[in-house]
Amino acid sequence: MTMNSGGATTEPRTELGAAAALFRGLADPTRLAITRRLAAGRARVVDLCNELGLAQSTVSSHLACLRECGLIDSRPEGRASWYFLARPELLDLLAAAEGLLAATGDAVALCPNYGTAAAGDMNEGDA
Amino acid sequence: MTMNSGGATTEPRTELGAAAALFRGLADPTRLAITRRLAAGRARVVDLCNELGLAQSTVSSHLACLRECGLIDSRPEGRASWYFLARPELLDLLAAAEGLLAATGDAVALCPNYGTAAAGDMNEGDA
DNA sequence: CGCTATCATCGGCTCATGACGATGAATAGT
């Protein structure tokens, strides 16, 4: 016992890694936006870049992440790569999430400790 | 255009914040473990500490996070606080997640860029 | 055959996030 006492464990919960990785894949707003976008139909990297207003490298990295997670897949066509959802069940998961969000209202937002609170400067850009 | 060029935007996707926060709440292995544990029945902080082998402060913070998110709730009883799931729909979400995991096998794991790469051992342990 | 467009990857930067220990408040039991 007390084997993990001493700073960052660097080994949180390996058992739940799969599920946690799945949720984490969708935890990022950008990735979630990409996922939803792909849920609406396939898209290229440039399309996502334009629509999301992010750098190409950023989008590409997120796509690689989602692809490695097996949530999306790509189909090279010419010099472009079309990305699309690889798992229809993902829609169920998103639906369940929205159902839960509807149930909680929008209470699911920020946590004092964990979450995204206390960011220091909370500047709403278009506000 | 070129409005967000210049380092961390500090303003990712505000619209998807709720869903992303929800997923992020479950993205952490520890929080997911807590959630599942509470899905099996209410528990006190000490119980979770013992069962998860984490510091009391850690568990307490995670509980506070989940509580703020409206996913769980607590009921003070004596000097203890019983925590339990506040949303039955959460079970649906977890079920959908497990369904997706079953569909993908366990392909959902690690990403080279994002997502907990360089972990090493993949032990699923008990269900 | 050179040019452009699209994408993947590398390296660096910055902040958020999870972990811990220590402290303080509230409650129950002796």
Next chain:
DNA sequence: ACTATTCATCGTCATGAGCCGATGATAGCG
């Protein structure tokens, strides 16, 4: 009243993770 137990909160530390720009590879086009 004193003490023991349980929980919440604060401060700190280290790493993960997202963002960007720049570079390199690949594939179509003029």
